[in-house]
Amino acid sequence: MTETFFTQQHHFDRYRAELLTRSGPVSYVDTGGSGTPILFLHGVGTSSYLWRNVFAELDGDRRCIAVDLPSHGRTPAAANQDFTLPALAEFVADCCDALRLAQVDLVAHDTGGAVAQIFAARHPHRLSSLTLTNCEAHDNVPPTAFLPTVLLARAGMLSRTGPRLLRDVERARKVVYGTGYQDVDAMPEEIVRANLEPLIGTPDAARQFQRFLTALRARDLLQIEPELSRLTVPTLIVWGTADIFFRRKWAYWLRDTIPGASRVVEILGGKLFFPDERAREFAAALRRSWARPA
Numbered sequence: 001m002t003e004t005f006f007t008q009q010h011h012f013d014r015y016r017a018e019l020l021t022r023s024g025p026v027s028y029v030d031t032g033g034s035g036t037p038i039l040f041l042h043g044v045g046t047s048s049y050l051w052r053n054v055f056a057e058l059d060g061d062r063r064c065i066a067v068d069l070p071s072h073g074r075t076p077a078a079a080n081q082d083f084t085l086p087a088l089a090e091f092v093a094d095c096c097d098a099l100r101l102a103q104v105d106l107v108a109h110d111t112g113g114a115v116a117q118i119f120a121a122r123h124p125h126r127l128s129s130l131t132l133t134n135c136e137a138h139d140n141v142p143p144t145a146f147l148p149t150v151l152l153a154r155a156g157m158l159s160r161t162g163p164r165l166l167r168d169v170e171r172a173r174k175v176v177y178g179t180g181y182q183d184v185d186a187m188p189e190e191i192v193r194a195n196l197e198p199l200i201g202t203p204d205a206a207r208q209f210q211r212f213l214t215a216l217r218a219r220d221l222l223q224i225e226p227e228l229s230r231l232t233v234p235t236l237i238v239w240g241t242a243d244i245f246f247r248r249k250w251a252y253w254l255r256d257t258i259p260g261a262s263r264v265v266e267i268l269g270g271k272l273f274f275p276d277e278r279a280r281e282f283a284a285a286l287r288r289s290w291a292r293p294a
Contacts, residue, residue, distance in 0.1 A: 043110020
């Protein structure tokens with residue numbers, strides 16, 4: 001049974017701020033608090049709002065920070081923005097520098113998980129722990145189920161179809177998110193708009209999103225596998241088992257590749273966006289992992 005305790009956008013945005021980094025302006029949500037900060041990374045087609053229910057579950061426990069990646073949420077992108085995975089990993093490093101975060105517990109989902117793997121390979125000293133949820137791994141970029149969208153982007157079609165799709169938010173919710181949620185109708189329309197308007201709301205935005213999608217390459221993940229295979233940072237893998245984009249085998253590939261990864265926590269029946277939909281289970285897995293002695 002899914003948990004539909006979605007928090008409201010305006011409540012989450014009470015903690016929102018902006019800062020300027022070497023990579024450009026960044027919108028982020030920061031609850032404040034003590035202890036090692038938890039830094040959350042979202043993936044393609046979502047935003048920091050993906051984590052609003054997890055933040056609600058962890059409220060008062062720790063300092064939680066979620067950034068919007070370039071072109072997503074409220075973080076703009078320059079006309080010549082580099083959207084490759086290594087560049088996005090440096091974007092994360094620049095955010096850490098601007099926020100003066102010496103070390104973080106990094107939690108990442110979807111393409112944010114691919115970015116996190118490169119960040120971890122390049123900056124292992126900046127991680128207290130790493131948590132990866134359903135995400136790209138090895139050569140699974142783009143995942144087969146997402147390839148039709150990438151092909152549309154390569155053909156330049158999203159700039160034509162995207163703005164039209166968003167005119168009907170209910171339809172856009174089903175088309176974009178229907179295969180990633182167990183109960184997509186419980187996803188608030190305000191979150192659908194907040195996620196999709198920066199990506200496909202106008203032809204110009206959709207053209208930028210096309211560039212983002214076509215910049216994601218398997219070679220960038222393959223290149224850092226030697227470093228990943230030496231990563232001893234404590235690593236937790238949490239995986240929704242019913243995800244058609246990132247199958248269970250990739251969870252165990254990550255576990256077997258990263259020396260610091262000791263186990264996989266399976267969210268039975270969870271689909272791609274389980275961190276939003278089943279935040280209580282996910283937050284419980286995070287707490288258990290962080291409570292273990294190093």
